[in-house]
Structures are given as C-alpha cells and as structure tokens.
Amino acid sequence: MCAWGFKFEQYLTASSTDSVPNPDMQYNNCEAFYTVVKSQVGSHTLVYCGEVDAVPVNPDGSKGDHYVEFKTTSYSSLQRGSFKRFKLLKWWTQSVLAGVPEIVCGIRDDAGIVSKLQTYKTQDIPRIAGDIPGPWKPNVCFNFLDQLLTFIKSNVTEDNPRLVHLLEFSGRDATCTRLSLDSEYAFLHRWYTH
Template identity: 40%
Template sequence: MESRGTKREAGKIEVAEPRNKLPRPAPSLPTDPALYSGPFPFYRRPSELGCFSLDAQRQYHGDARALRYYSPPPTNGQSPNFDLRDGYPDRYQPRDEEVQERLDHLLRWLLAHRGQLEGGPGWLAGAIVTWRGHLTKLLTTPYELQEGWQLAASRFQGTLYLSEVETPTARVQRLTRPPLLRELMYMGYKFEQYMCADKPGVSPDPSGEVNTNVAFCSVLRSRLGNHPLLFSGEVDCTDPQAPSTQPPTCYVELKTSKEMHSPGQWKSFYRHKLLKWWAQSFLPGVPNVVAGFRNPEGFVCSLKTFPTMEMFEYVRNDRDGWNPSVCMNFCAAFLSFAQNTVVHDDPRTLSAPQACLPLLLGARWPCHSV
C-alpha cells in the first residue's frame, strides 16, 4: 500500500484507505476518556499457553532457555548502588531496530502449537492475535497526548491479527535518537542484569555483555468482553520465591526511573509512567513491578515494589489521573471497531503489506499512513 499523508481531528482513530479507492467517509473511533468511564469490563484472568526464547542472534527457540530468575540484593537498608552506566557502550549489543519482526515469532509459536490449544484450533477462528505491547498502547490511548501509532489489521481464517507499523514520525525519532536517550535505554537493560540470575539461587553477574536480542516471551490466552485474545509479551524474570510458581503470577517486571525529590514529581510519575507500567503488567497478569530509582550519575539509590493491582490507588483521588475502567473499555471498543472494520478474510500472507488494513491514531498532530 503506497504511503499517503492524512491529517485528522484530535483524539480519533481512523482507517486509512488505499489511494486507488474512491474517497469515502473513513470509519472512526473517538478516544475521549469521558466516553469510556463505565464499569470495568469483563477480563478473563490470563493463562499461559506456552513460551519461546530468542537467543543472542535473535534466533527463535521453542523453549524457556532465555528465562532469568529474580535475585534482588539483600534488604539491609543500604542503597543498592548499582552503576547503570557500567559497560556502556563497550559491552552493549542492541537489537537491530531496522529489522521489522512484526508477528513473526508469535506466528511461529502458533504454527507449532495450533493443534494443542484448549478448545482445539477452531478456537482461533474468532480470536485476536497480537503482541502485549500493542494492547498496552491501546489501553493508554485515551490518555496519550504525545505519541501516535499505526496498527495493521488482517483477517485470516476468521482470526484477526494486529501488528504495529512504524510511522514516519516514529522512524525519524528512532533514527535521530539523542545519545542521552540511548544511554537511558541501556540503563534499563543494565538494571535487569543486576537483578536477574541465569539460574535459581545464583547471584547475578553484571560483568557480562548487555545483549537486547535475548528475550524470553510468554504466550497467553485471555478474553476482554466478547473478544478472545491470544498475545505474547517479553518477561523480565520469574521469582523462585513467589507464593505461586504458576505463570504468569510468578513473573516480575523490572523498571527504572529517575529519583523523585518533590510531591510534584511524584504526582507526574503516578499520572504518566505508572499508567504505562500498570497497563503493561495488568494485561498478562504480572503481579509486581520492581522499580530502581537512579540518581543523575546513573546509580540506583533505592528499590520500590509496586503491586500491579494497587497502582490505581496512587491516582484514585487525582482528578487528572487515569482510570483502569477507561483504559479497558476503550480497548474493548477498539477491538470491536477492528473486528467490524476488517470483515473479509485475505488469503495472502500476513506479512504482505497489501494484505493489511491500517488503523491509525492521530492525537494532536499530523500523522501519516503507510
């Protein structure tokens, strides 16, 4: 599908039509939070169907070889003092972001396990297959004022597949990413290296290379409203000491943030960053996010655990805060919008650009479709 620039009103999701079609009113979905403030919708507790790993060369393996084990420092009241700049850039191997993987790894897992799905392979006929990260963006969309996105939607044998497409704006931002931001991205991965071990009961080894090609991914099944979901997301680590060793409740999400020094900084943190942390962890049923707060020199000064189900309490009485019901209701509405918009099966492969119907979000700036 050829590229075409489109400017839209604020707070709407629209369908991009190819150039060779006659103009017609584009279906759209409003994103105003006030429209989605009803009761919390039904969301089935996620259950893990399986997993896969990606190695240092980004090669797929249908097992848990890349799973790491949560191994925090002793809680003796001292600062962890993790040096998040250590090894940068000499011991850093970032993933090649020019390679657009789309749904490839998830589809490979699905092809290998299609016949083993609970309810049989026919269950997929009405399901939505995507990455957890794409659903996270949907959950946060009603409160997003800065970042647009584009999803390609394709229906095959009744299943709707959603895959993100990099917008021209996002590509420019990636290619012109400032050195400080690249270093901050490294710090997040370095924090994981300090907090995770390769085997249970073993101390972490932060002296090795930080290779962001390596990943352990959980494949989960859930349902939002009347939409069956099959999605996958990267997992930072599993906690051998968790009350339950049953995934996903044994998984832990690791995050970093700058130190907070004022009530205003904490309020902004709760309104914005905690929203994304909640959405990312609530969807797969990860119970806890462990955050490392770093000082300007890049050292982790403190650790704090944020239980996923308690995050909303930080903004419950904030009139400008976020609401989980709004997030989930909007996501359910979007999935209905996508299901009703992409109604015909396409026999072509999912990776073919012409087989996908772009769905776009334009917040408060011009956006382009591809």
C-alpha cells in the first residue's frame, strides 16, 4: 500500500516538459523534489525545505508557475468525517506552509486502482472541511504554531548541534527538557557537525 502513492506520482509526472510519464520505471522512494521556503507565522520567520511533487505544464507546453501536490485516498475514506477532520487538515497544513496552491487527489479502490482525479485548491480546503461537526480552523492552527514556536524560542537558547531539547506534551501542558550533550536522542553524528 505504501508504494501506491509513489506509483500514482509516476503516472502523473515526467522528468521534463518535453517528455511523458513512464509508470513502468521502478520507483525510488528516496527520490524527491524539495523546495526551500521562507514564510511568516506571527512574529516568527521560518526558512525550511518542503517536498513537492510537481510543477504543472501549461497547455502551450511551458512550465507552470506553481507547485502541485499529489495524494491518494480510498472511496471509503471520502465517506467518513475523519477524511475532512484529519486528512484534509494534514494536506492543507503541508501545502499552505510550502506555498502549494493545489492538490491533485487520486480516488482509489481498496486494491489501489485510481479511477477518478479530484483537484483541491489549498485555499478552499478549510471551507470544504468546515461542514463537519467540530471542524478545524486555519486561524486556530496558525495560532497554535505561533505559540509553539514562541515556547520553543524561549526554551531553546543555546546554539549547539550536539545538544537536544526534548519537547513533551501532556494535555495542554508542554515541557522542554535540555538533555545532556550527545544523549540517546542525538541524531546528527559528530563527523557531520565538525
């Protein structure tokens, strides 16, 4: 099942504007296209990289001016409130922060066969999700992220690649513990940071 999304991307993408998709190629889930993005959340400036799936080709054959994200979902998940409550929230969050204006979704059966494409405009997703009880709201998501970043900035004050801060959440409370240098949670090898 994990490979279905990668194969879906192969059916919809080509390596250049003058070539065609080749779904017979063996997929490599380590290949990806990343973009570096700068965005503003409250008083915080973020610079990060995000994976994007494609740049569309215009009808005249020229490269488009924006990114597109590809997703798949089953027919049965479209019928559940959890699709709008959780999956659309995840898609929206990933796309809005990376500046991706549209998501092309392959609607598939339980065997992984896509039979319909549905395009979602990122800016419309909160409205689409809003007709369920207890929907998520973009302003609540951004406010949470702003508060989280403020909390992290106030607790992580030393710039040291060997130092790890462990963030833990319990209900509405968050704690930030400064771990010893080279703790078990360290993920950057010493050879990388020297």
